[in-house]
Amino acid sequence: MRLWFAALALIVGTTPAAAQWLDRPWAGIPRTADGKPNLTAPAPRGPDGHLDLTGLWSGPVPEIRFDPVDAQPRVNDLIRQRQREYHKGRPLYNCLPSGPEADRSAGWKRILQTPAAIAILNEDLSYRVIHMDGRELEANPAPSWMGYSVGRWEGDTLIVESAGFNEKTWLSRYGQSHTEALRVTERYRRRDFGHLDVEVTFTDPRAYAKPWGFTAAMELNADTEMLESICERTSDEWQGGPVGADTAVTVAPEVLARYVGVYHGVYGGTKRVIEVTLSSGQLIAKITGAAAVDGGAMRPLIPQSETSFDGAGIVYHFVVGDNGVAIALDEIHISGPQRFPKQP
Amino acid sequence: MRLFLAALILMVGAISAEAQWLDRKTPGIPRTPDGKPNLTAPAPRGPNGKPDLAGVWDAENVVARPEPANLQSWVLDLSRQRQLEYYKGRPMYQCRPSGPEAERFGGWKRILQTPAAVAILNDDLTSRVIHTDGRELEANPAPNWMGYSVGRWDGDTLVVESAGFNDKTWVSRYGVSHTEALRMTERYRRRDFGHMQVEVTFTDPGAFAKPWGFTVDMTLAADTEMLEAVCEKSSDAWAGSLSDATSQGVTVPPEVLAGYVGVYTGIYGGNERTYEVTLADGKLIATIAGPNVEGGLGAAGLDDGAPRPLVPVSQTVFEGLGLGYQFIVGDKGVATALVVIHISGPYKYSRVK
Numbered sequence: 145m146r147l148w149f150a151a152l153a154l155i156v157g158t159t160p161a162a163a164q165w166l167d168r169p170w171a172g173i174p175r176t177a178d179g180k181p182n183l184t185a186p187a188p189r190g191p192d193g194h195l196d197l198t199g200l201w202s203g204p205v206p207e208i209r210f211d212p213v214d215a216q217p218r219v220n221d222l223i224r225q226r227q228r229e230y231h232k233g234r235p236l237y238n239c240l241p242s243g244p245e246a247d248r249s250a251g252w253k254r255i256l257q258t259p260a261a262i263a264i265l266n267e268d269l270s271y272r273v274i275h276m277d278g279r280e281l282e283a284n285p286a287p288s289w290m291g292y293s294v295g296r297w298e299g300d301t302l303i304v305e306s307a308g309f310n311e312k313t314w315l316s317r318y319g320q321s322h323t324e325a326l327r328v329t330e331r332y333r334r335r336d337f338g339h340l341d342v343e344v345t346f347t348d349p350r351a352y353a354k355p356w357g358f359t360a361a362m363e364l365n366a367d368t369e370m371l372e373s374i375c376e377r378t379s380d381e382w383q384g385g386p387v388g389a390d391t392a393v394t395v396a397p398e399v400l401a402r403y404v405g406v407y408h409g410v411y412g413g414t415k416r417v418i419e420v421t422l423s424s425g426q427l428i429a430k431i432t433g434a435a436a437v438d439g440g441a442m443r444p445l446i447p448q449s450e451t452s453f454d455g456a457g458i459v460y461h462f463v464v465g466d467n468g469v470a471i472a473l474d475e476i477h478i479s480g481p482q483r484f485p486k487q488p
Numbered sequence: 489m490r491l492f493l494a495a496l497i498l499m500v501g502a503i504s505a506e507a508q509w510l511d512r513k514t515p516g517i518p519r520t521p522d523g524k525p526n527l528t529a530p531a532p533r534g535p536n537g538k539p540d541l542a543g544v545w546d547a548e549n550v551v552a553r554p555e556p557a558n559l560q561s562w563v564l565d566l567s568r569q570r571q572l573e574y575y576k577g578r579p580m581y582q583c584r585p586s587g588p589e590a591e592r593f594g595g596w597k598r599i600l601q602t603p604a605a606v607a608i609l610n611d612d613l614t615s616r617v618i619h620t621d622g623r624e625l626e627a628n629p630a631p632n633w634m635g636y637s638v639g640r641w642d643g644d645t646l647v648v649e650s651a652g653f654n655d656k657t658w659v660s661r662y663g664v665s666h667t668e669a670l671r672m673t674e675r676y677r678r679r680d681f682g683h684m685q686v687e688v689t690f691t692d693p694g695a696f697a698k699p700w701g702f703t704v705d706m707t708l709a710a711d712t713e714m715l716e717a718v719c720e721k722s723s724d725a726w727a728g729s730l731s732d733a734t735s736q737g738v739t740v741p742p743e744v745l746a747g748y749v750g751v752y753t754g755i756y757g758g759n760e761r762t763y764e765v766t767l768a769d770g771k772l773i774a775t776i777a778g779p780n781v782e783g784g785l786g787a788a789g790l791d792d793g794a795p796r797p798l799v800p801v802s803q804t805v806f807e808g809l810g811l812g813y814q815f816i817v818g819d820k821g822v823a824t825a826l827v828v829i830h831i832s833g834p835y836k837y838s839r840v841k
Contacts, residue, residue, distance in 0.1 A: 166630075171621060191535060198602060239583055241613050241718060254617065256600050256607050258542060260516070263600050263607050269585055269614040269634065271607075273598065277516060282509040288716045289613065292509075372632040374585060378722075 169367045174337055181366035183338020187300075190257065194297050195334050198257045200370055202413030203362035205250040208316050214353045219321055226319030232379040235313055239375035241270045241289035243313030244306070244328050249342065249360040250412045252370045262295060262302075267373040274304050281305045287324045289313060302332040315346055323350040338364040363413070392454075395447040400427050403462045407473040409484030418473055418484055420445070429455050514710050518681055525710035527682020531644075534601065538641050539678045542601045544714050545706040547686075549757075552590030552660050552702040563665050563695045570663030576723045579657055583719035585614045585633035587657030588650070588672050593688065593704045596714045606639060606646070611717045618648050625649045631668050633657060646676040659690050667694040673701075682708040738800045745772055748815045752826040754837030763826055763837055765798075772798040774808055 174185035190196045212220050226233060235242050242248035254265040262274040272290040285292040285308030292308035306328040315322050331343040345357040400422055407418040419430045427445040445453035445460055453460045459476040463483075474481040518529035534540045556564055570577060579586050586592040598609040604621040616634040620641075629636035629652030636652035650672040659666050670692040678684040689701035745767055752763045762777040774796055798806035798813055806813040812829035816836075826837045 168623065171623075198604070240720065254605075254607075256602050256605060258600050258602060260542065261598075261600060263598075263609060263615075265607060265615050265617065271609050271613065271615040273609065277514070279512065279515065282512075285509050286715065289718055290716065371630065372634065374633055376584065 166368050166371075168369075173366055181338065181364070183336065183364060183366075185337040187334040187336055190259075192259065195300050195302070196257050197255045197262065197302065197332060197334055197340065199340075200252065200254050200365045200368070201340055201362040202252045202365055203250050203360050204414040205247050205412050206358040206360045208246050208318075208356070208358045210316065210318075210320065210356050211354075214356065215320070216351055216353075219351050222321050223319045231317060231319055234317060234319070234379075236268075236317075236375065237379035239378050240312065242266075242268070243289045243309055244291065244322075244326070244346070245314050245316060246344065246358045247317040249344065249358070251373070252365070252413060253362070254370055265370075267370055269372060269374065281307055284308075287311070291328065300333065302330075304328075304330040304332065306330070321351065322346065322348045325350050338366075340364070365413075392446045393449060395450055397422070397425055399450060399468060400425070400447075402464070402468050403427060403470045403473075405470060405486045407484035407486050409475075409482060411475070411477075411482050416484070418475070420473070427453065429460060510712050510715075512711065512713070514712075517710055525682065525708070527680065527708060527710070529681040531678040531680055534603070536603060539644050539646075540601050541599045541606060541646065541676055541678055541684065543599060544709045544712070545597045545599060545684060546709040547594045547597065547704050547706040550591050550594040550702055550704050553662055554660065554664060554696065554700050558697050558700055559664065560695050560697070566665050567663040575661065575663055578661060578663070578723070579633075580612070580661075580719065581723035583722045584656070586610075586612070587633045587653055588635060588666075588670065588690070589658050589661065590688065590690075590702055591661040593686065593702075595717075596709065597706070598714055609714075611714055613716060613718050618646075620646075625651055628652075631655070635672065642675075644677065646674075648672075648674040648676065650674070659692075665695060666690065666692045669694050682710070684708075738802060740800045740803055742767070742770055744803060744821060745770070747817065747821045748772060748823045748826075750823060750839050751777065751841035752837035753840045754826075754835055756828075756830075756835050761837070762840075763828070765826065772800075772806065774798055774813065 170181075174182040176182045188196045188198075212223070215223075231237070235245070236248065248266070252267040256263045256265070258276075260275070260277045262276055263271055264274070265271045270290065272293060274293040274295040276295050278296075279294055281294045282292055287308055287310040289310060289312070291306040293304050293306040295302050295304040297303075307326070309322065309324065309326045309328075311322065311324055313322070314320060315326075326346065326348040329345045329347070332340065333342075334340045340362040342360040342362065343357070344360065345355050346352070347355040404420055404422050404427075407420065409416055409418075417432045419432065421428050421430070427447075429443045429445055431443070443455040443458075445455050447453050448459075451462045451464060453462075461474040461476060461481070462470040463472040463474060465471040471486055473484045473486065475484060476482075514525070518526040520526045532540045532542075559567070575581065579589065580592065592610070596611040600607045600609070604619070606618040606620055607615060608618070609615045614634065616637060618637040618639040620639045622640075623638055625638045626636055631652055631654040633654060633656070635650040637648050637650040639646050639648040641647070651670070653666065653668065653670045653672075655666060655668050655670075657666070658664055659670070670690065673689045673691070675687040676684060677686075684706040685703060686706065687701065687703045689699050690696065691699040749765055749767050749772075752765065754761060764775050764777045766773045766775070796808050798808050800806050804815045804817060806815075814827040814829065814834075815823040816825040816827060818824040824839050826839070827834045828837065829835075
């Protein structure tokens with residue numbers, strides 16, 4: 145069984161289709177004259193005068209500031225080994241909590257802020273709690289997936305210190321490991337109603353000579369709801385490489401022609417555009433937009449059935465309407481399918 | 489591989505040991521003169537005057553066994569089939585979210601409350617959100633694991649209505665299914681600082697003739713912390729079933745079995761438990777002495793109370809429905825102890841008679 149099939153096996157009932165209940169306007173948020181959420185209005189504050197981070201947030205996958213020179217040789221060895229294994233052991237692909245992994249700062253989060261604690265709820269149903277009741281960071285908490293976090297305000301910046309992570313999580317999807325001595329420092333700044341910047345630093349002298357980290361830029365998602373994104377199949381089922389050529393089927397050119405078009409959607413919280421063209425009898429997908437892949441590289445789509453195509457490790461499934469004309473394109477990720485409706 | 493081994497494999501690093509950092513005093517809670525948390529102080533209230541349900545709660549074990557007569561026949565059939573499969577497909581055993589499952593109302597939770605939403609955080613690292621911003625319950629939300637919930641205050645009681653559950657979750661550990669039309673009503677009442685009661689009702693005409701439910705009492709867990717309890721190995725690693733064990737056809741001579749007959753006492757779930765092992769028609773039978781214990785014999789079904797034969801898989805190891813039993817033998821093959829193997833690990837019962 146190839147990766148392609150494994151990905152298909154991952155198509156589970158979480159298709160986030162456009163639905164009316166997802167488009168309810170929120171009460172009590174600042175709006176512009178035309179009724180849209182005013183994302184540049186001032187950030188709200190709680191009764192205690194501190195900024196209130198409560199809201200539904202999403203952001204793109206951050207770019208990590210990581211230099212292999214600073215990593216212990218065993219960390220770099222493990223990174224290379226994990227790459228050879230298609231990062232199959234990534235906690236996310238094993239239906240395990242992602243803990244402090246940088247890439248999982250992307251996607252959707254719900255933040256609830258109360259005087260004693262802040263909760264950050266992830267779309268995979270996992271969560272973490274930041275204690276705000278003035279307690280100190282524990283020196284030696286029991287290692288856990290999500291760590292032990294305490295927060296304090298420094299002006300308008302929430303500073304969160306975390307420790308007590310187990311060694312099973314990764315620091316990025318590229319497979320950087322860490323020890324139980326890992327400390328994470330986060331600086332949250334809600335600069336206006338619609339924007340939250342988070343500066344994250346990983347410190348783990350047993351694995352990295354110097355601290356490193358990333359910046360997450362999150363935007364408020366108003367007038368909508370967060371959908372669940374649950375891992376139901378682990379990567380234990382993955383086998384072989386991401387090659388679809390050996391199982392390619394032939395699809396008639398007139399069928400392929402009905403898939404040509406421009407598909408718009410959101411991936412990882414940011415807009416993605418997939419332009420599908422037909423060239424010499426071969427469908428090509430070009431991914432552009434803020435969540436572009438590989439700088440907008442062309443991906444040949446290799447047919448595996450009349451509607452399913454392998455696009456270099458990602459499965460593309462065309463949703464067809466009347467006359468076999470595509471109305472949407474599902475991009476099937478490990479995390480589930482993402483739907484991109486076709487633009488008229 | 490038998491269930492016995494599978495159960496051992498499931499003993500993963502979630503063992504919660506006593507640790508100093510778990511005994512820190514929770515700041516800002518009412519205390520009695522001797523410094524202990526005052527659990528009978530008045531319940532706290534938020535700025536809007538409504539009770540604030542926030543806190544870390546330890547809920548009692550939930551007993552929620554619906555009347556078989558109240559179940560549509562397909563639900564009852566499925567429940568019985570799942571019993572034979574040791575409830576291997578239970579979402580919790582598959583490392584999946586438990587959704588509305590009654591028994592999962594027990595155990596530890598952390599609740600956070602803001603004016604617009606209440607979050608309930610479970611120790612298995614799943615969470616749910618109850619919208620309290622005045623929105624209506626959606627008629628047709630996308631089915632998901634944790635459902636879509638809205639809450640409103642009825643005096644000092646938070647009444648939560650939920651819909652939009654997928655049909656992969658169970659409403660009881662006894663394998664009781666529901667449809668996507670399931671509605672769940674919960675009534676949360678924090679009667680004082682340290683005590684909260686939740687009354688839960690399941691309504692699903694496609695699965696149940698009448699609504700049914702249960703009540704659970706929760707106690708505030710002050711001066712401590714909630715530990716993670718994350719499922720890391722799914723029950724896919726379980727193999728075999730009781731009928732498989734039977735078909736293995738291991739035969740143990742009656743005189744060996746006779747050496748195991750007796751009364752065994754030990755501790756399970758913090759309480760003393762006594763097993764009686766008897767021999768009838770050449771088969772060992774395990775019962776729990778005294779009042780019926782929920783889940784005491786492993787995969788107890790909706791029709792609990794039936795005698796549970798122990799099927800031999802070796803001279804000392806037996807399978808009972810859902811649990812492994814191992815007799816520790818001393819001189820002359822006479823058992824000195826009985827080890828009952830649960831998912832959570834082995835429990836030793838010393839022979840007293």
